[in-house]
Amino acid sequence: MAFGPEMIRAWSKEISSKLEGKRCTGVESGTDWTVLNFGPEESLFFSLHHKHYGCCGIKRIEHEYLRKTAWKKPRFGEMLKKYVSGARLSSAVQVASDRILKLSFDKAIGAGFRQRTHIIFEFMAHRSNLLLTDESDRILEVLRPIHPESQNIRTVVPGALYTPPSPVSGKGLIDFVNNPFFDQPVAGLGKDLFEVLKKAAEIYPPETINKSVTAFLDSGKTSVMRFQWIRKTLTLFPFILPGGVPAEGRDALEASRSAVIIPLIEEETVKLKKDLLAMLERKLKGIRTREKGLETQKKKAEEAEYYKRLGKLLLAWQHSIPPKALEVELTDWEKDPPEVVKIKLDPGLSPVDNAQTFFREAKKREIPLRPIDTKLRSLEKQAESLRGMISEVKNMDNLQDLYDFAEDTGLTGQAPKKRTDKKPPFLRFELEGAMVLVGKNERGNRHVTFDLAKGSDFWLHAKDVPGSHVILRRLDGKDTAFSPDDGRLLFAASLAAYYSKYRGAAKVLVDYTERKHVTPMKGSTAGATYNHGRSIIVSPLLWKEVYGDTH
Incomplete structure (x- = not known):
């Protein structure tokens, strides 16, 4: 999923109109996401995921999902809490008509003094970044530093002044409104939207395009826009453009959910499910390995009983065995019915010495059978339980259910969680x-x-x-x-x-x-x-x- 600069502009307008002047009541971050809370009912989700990047509203249960699956808490999150938690949002603006969103916060630090801090989100696919700067735009912390030795055209490290990525080439939106020709790219319009508008200009009269772009530029209410998918890009315009597919959502922050938080949750669900199944399969494989080892021991124990039987038969029939015999057939009267057993002998040994040879072989293999059978039954029960758990996980499609399962079974790497209250x-x-x-x-x-x-x-x-x-x-x-x-x-x-x-x-x-x-x-x-x-x-x-x- 992708966004053009026009969506960042829409987000900035909505955030300003909804949240400007409100206090940030909480900040929470994962490896590549941040949630800013503005009271119990207003929360913003910012993702820097390489595929599902962007900004949108987030539901409490989705926030809970992400919180539970955030195995690592980045240091950057603690810096955001320090500077932004408790501060009031003073503005939300788009930087340089690009895919950059800048949120400014003011925080009282005592004796009439206020501290201004900026959070800058660069929504640029795999190059997305998140920065915290002071009032002069000096970088306090950055999620993904860009060092001078990387031969990049800019340096993004703590202590350096913030420099945006190279500006978008092309005419500005206002110039485009005054001169609506598609002779060059337009800063502020994404590539997909620009190309579709260029084709639309061949269908609609120039005044229609001019009027629509003017409305797009002047509108402070994104709710009057029509959100739509153009290929894999989410965009907006006053009407559905040729080839555009309507997107759900009354405003930009709601429409963006289908491109940001929803696929991210789905991906986390698939990943956690895959990880859980892999762990369970490994456990099942380990049980199978232990079972094979016990089966080998059991076979040896059974061989020990067999060698003992041969030794006893030779002692019982020693006087009937001819000297230097290579093989004898002896009747085992202890079996019901009696069995004839064929035994190969060492002709250089007496029947008694041959019997002792079999007894020595039995002693090498002598292992109590009962404990082995007990362990095998226990392992089979464990294997049956694991097979049931594997089937259970395969049928789960909900991130909450998967995580609860992981907690209950201790597959999170921690002790199984006691849920006496649940x-x-x-x-x-x-x-x-x-x-x-x-x-x-x-x-x-x-x-x-x-x-x-x-x-x-x-x-x-x-x-x-x-x-x-x-x-x-x-x-x-x-x-x-x-x-x-x-x-x-x-x-x-x-x-x-x-x-x-x-x-x-x-x-x-x-x-x-x-x-x-x-x-x-x-x-x-x-x-x-x-x-x-x-x-x-x-x-x-x-x-x-x-x-x-x-x-």
């Missing part, structure tokens, strides 16, 4: 006199099935695959059960299919029974066994058609 996560739906509960993880599954559900409620689960427990309950006071073609049962079954390993299938087989026929599985957080089950085939997407994708 209910296990589950979803709730209501429709046509019925309620549906959906567990969102192992704790949520156990909660909806064994804490919230009544014996007469219906319990549903995708057949033979990991997935959510779903509870269906009547709220209309009737005692009759749900029939197989009841839309509410189909709705609940669709949720069970959607929140399972088979989410992407066209149709899924879902089992259902009354909750009283479901019992918890010993040694498992949410495992369950059930009987009196019936099955229904349903689309995993049916519930969205009925309810809308609001969860």
Whole structure:
């Protein structure tokens, strides 16, 4: 996603009209983003991400997502807090008609003195930067320094005077209004907007273009503009231009959300999901490696028993074995039925010495079998739990759910978080006199099935695959059960299919029974066994058609 200078101009106008004179009540920064709070209801998000850079409004829950996933707190953020937190916004301006936004703050420092500080955002894709300067524009701190030895045309380090990037070439916006010819680029208009306007000039009369550009230049209210996508660039103009696709949003800060915070959250979600799956797969691989080691030990232990058996047989039959025999066949009467065992011998040794050789081999391999079997059973339970967790994560599309999962399981690198004050996560739906509960993880599954559900409620689960427990309950006071073609049962079954390993299938087989026929599985957080089950085939997407994708 990209922006032209015209969007920075729109942001500066909106920020000035909405927030000028207001106090900055909080500052928070991540590796490449900053949030400025102006009271509980007004927050600005600034991103320097190489793909999702820009400025927009941010919702509280989105801020919470970013805060939780900000593993590193940059030093720059502490400097911003020191100089900007508690200060009042005095102005927001665009610098040199370029993609540069400058916010100025005034902060009382006692005895009638005030300190002015500027935050400068350079929104330039992979070259985006964030600077903090004093009232004379001397750099106090910079997120991405540019040193003199880098052979750059400017130096951007603490202590140096701020110098903007090379100015945009071309005529100014006012000159363009007075002389609306497309003979050279226009400073203040992005390349994509300029090219589309140039083509529009071949369609619309000159006075229409002139009038629209004048309105664009003079308007202090960006809400009268039409926000639109031109290829991958978000821009604005008084009307939708040829090839323009309308963008959602009543103003510039709202319209920019679809290009900044929303894709950034989506990318963070994909990244966290990928990281969690990789960690779980590594843990599962480690368990498999340990299982192989134990299986090898078990094989040796079984070989030890075999060699002991051969030694005992040779001692029992020693007087019947001819001298210098290469091989003998001896009957093991301890087996039921008796077995004939073929044994290869060293002809240079007596039967007793051959037996001692087998006993020595057995001793080398002698390991107690019971502890090995106990460990193998324990590892298999761990592997089963991990497979369930992998399936659970694959079905998560929400950053909050993924992070809560990481905290609950200790995958953040910290000890698992105790959530005694927080209910296990589950979803709730209501429709046509019925309620549906959906567990969102192992704790949520156990909660909806064994804490919230009544014996007469219906319990549903995708057949033979990991997935959510779903509870269906009547709220209309009737005692009759749900029939197989009841839309509410189909709705609940669709949720069970959607929140399972088979989410992407066209149709899924879902089992259902009354909750009283479901019992918890010993040694498992949410495992369950059930009987009196019936099955229904349903689309995993049916519930969205009925309810809308609001969860």
